[in-house]
Amino acid sequence: MDLRRDALQILKETSRTFYIPISIMPSGLQEAVASAYLCMRAIDEIEDHPTLENHSKVIILQNISQTLQAGVDGFAVDAFSPGFKGYEDSLPEVSLRIREWAILAPESIAPRIWDATAAMADRMAYWSQINWQIRNEYDLDRYTFGVAGAVGLLLSDLWSWYDGTTTNRMEAIAFGRGLQAVNILRNNSEDLTRGVNFFPDGWNHQDLQQYARRHLALADSYTNGLPPGPALQFCQIPLALAHGTLDALANGKEKLSRHDVYALIENFINVNAVV
Numbered sequence: 001m002d003l004r005r006d007a008l009q010i011l012k013e014t015s016r017t018f019y020i021p022i023s024i025m026p027s028g029l030q031e032a033v034a035s036a037y038l039c040m041r042a043i044d045e046i047e048d049h050p051t052l053e054n055h056s057k058v059i060i061l062q063n064i065s066q067t068l069q070a071g072v073d074g075f076a077v078d079a080f081s082p083g084f085k086g087y088e089d090s091l092p093e094v095s096l097r098i099r100e101w102a103i104l105a106p107e108s109i110a111p112r113i114w115d116a117t118a119a120m121a122d123r124m125a126y127w128s129q130i131n132w133q134i135r136n137e138y139d140l141d142r143y144t145f146g147v148a149g150a151v152g153l154l155l156s157d158l159w160s161w162y163d164g165t166t167t168n169r170m171e172a173i174a175f176g177r178g179l180q181a182v183n184i185l186r187n188n189s190e191d192l193t194r195g196v197n198f199f200p201d202g203w204n205h206q207d208l209q210q211y212a213r214r215h216l217a218l219a220d221s222y223t224n225g226l227p228p229g230p231a232l233q234f235c236q237i238p239l240a241l242a243h244g245t246l247d248a249l250a251n252g253k254e255k256l257s258r259h260d261v262y263a264l265i266e267n268f269i270n271v272n273a274v275v
Contacts (some may be wrong), residue, residue, distance in 0.1 A: 007034045007104050014094055017241055029105055029162045029230055032113070035105035038143055039117040044147075045091070047053045047124040050194055052090060054128045060087060061125040064098065068118035071111070077101050109161045113169040116154045120147060135268060136200050140211070141177075143198065149173035150193035152222075157162050159231040168225060175235065176219030181212035182242040205249070212246055 011034060022034050036066045044233050046052070046060050063083025067075070081100050086090065123146035152172035160166035184198045185208055191198060191262050199208060223239050226232040245255055
């Protein structure tokens with residue numbers, strides 16, 4: 001089986017935002033970023049699962065974290081299986097195949113991805129255990145760092161590993177936080193139907209939009225500081241989509257249309273191809 005090709009296919013099925021920029025990345029970096037994205041997506045699908053009880057989410061996420069922490073030079077074929085026992089029919093393919101995503105990255109960077117995913121799985125388990133009780137901005141900052149700001153730090157490490165690109169790491173955190181805040185706004189109605197509210201007590205949509213814009217301004221600075229190349233191309237697309245989604249929400253729309261999303265992505269691809 002061609003794991004790289006298989007990973008790109010699963011990526012295409014799970015993310016309209018990230019498939020295109022990852023699919024055109026150079027060899028080595030492509031496998032690393034695809035590995036990171038799919039590992040994170042694997043645990044995200046568990047945290048956001050609409051029917052699993054929180055207790056079950058905690059067990060699964062903690063088992064994934066502990067298995068990743070036990071990695072030495074890879075993982076046995078059945079390394080993650082005990083942690084999924086009894087839940088195989090409930091979880092999506094991207095979650096059940098996390099072992100494959102973990103070993104997709106080059107060996108020189110794979111352990112960093114395991115570490116980041118293990119830490120995030122533990123944080124997700126914590127938030128699942130307390131039913132995502134976010135009372136104030138301090139709680140919101142902790143949550144958005146745990147599931148997104150830390151991803152910004154991982155991306156900075158991947159850029160540095162690949163070609164020595166240096167970044168502002170505080171802005172890297174804001175990059176993740178800003179994107180996550182937009183996701184919270186976009187998915188608020190859906191989250192409420194499963195009894196979860198990521199808005200701090202007393203906050204309305206305008207408050208969270210201000211929070212998102214504050215962090216997206218730093219995310220703009222982070223992205224503008226990247227040199228021309230795959231890292232810049234990768235970051236430009238989700239950032240532009242986040243700004244577009246935020247503007248759409250502020251104007252009373254639910255989200256960007258699929259056509260708008262693809263048009264924006266294609267525009268960035270074409271501009272970078274000309275440059």
